Amino acid sequence: MNTTRSQQITGPQTEIADTDIIFECPHCAKSMAIDRRGGGLMISCPDCGTRIRVPEPEPLELAPESTVNELIASTDPHVRNLAQSLDHSREKVQQLMARLEEARKRRGALEKLRISDAGRLGKISEEIAVIQSSIDRIAGLLQDAMADHADDGSEW
Ligand SMILES: [Zn+2]
Numbered sequence: 001m002n003t004t005r006s007q008q009i010t011g012p013q014t015e016i017a018d019t020d021i022i023f024e025c026p027h028c029a030k031s032m033a034i035d036r037r038g039g040g041l042m043i044s045c046p047d048c049g050t051r052i053r054v055p056e057p058e059p060l061e062l063a064p065e066s067t068v069n070e071l072i073a074s075t076d077p078h079v080r081n082l083a084q085s086l087d088h089s090r091e092k093v094q095q096l097m098a099r100l101e102e103a104r105k106r107r108g109a110l111e112k113l114r115i116s117d118a119g120r121l122g123k124i125s126e127e128i129a130v131i132q133s134s135i136d137r138i139a140g141l142l143q144d145a146m147a148d149h150a151d152d153g154s155e156w
Helices: 065-116 118-148
Strands: 003-005 021-024 031-034 042-044 051-053
Touching (some): 065 118
Parallel strands (some): 003 031
């Protein structure tokens, strides 16, 4: 095909783009391509010099909706799985935080009791040690859970 891209509007560029208007000179049938912005302009045929009005461009083709939906469908399960596992982790962390808060309150209550009943000091101290270790364990689990998501940019 002997198509020449018009240089009257686009300058030295000679590549024919997908969006170019392709048309023929009505006088000599010379095939030409012009940038779509040139639609409706008057130009001179490069071969015969006839003044030609450039036809208006076809509307630009957009990706069919079905293609976009297929793309979403293929991406969505992976995204959904990630979101679910993140939600699960958040739930777990919230549960652990609730337990931690509960354990702290219990420790506080026992410490008050210790002050008022010195006779039971030994037993209460043991109980406090058990609660403290469980707080430490929960705090450790929380740190692990947060470290798992520390590098994925999530907000907690
Ligand atoms: Zn011509």
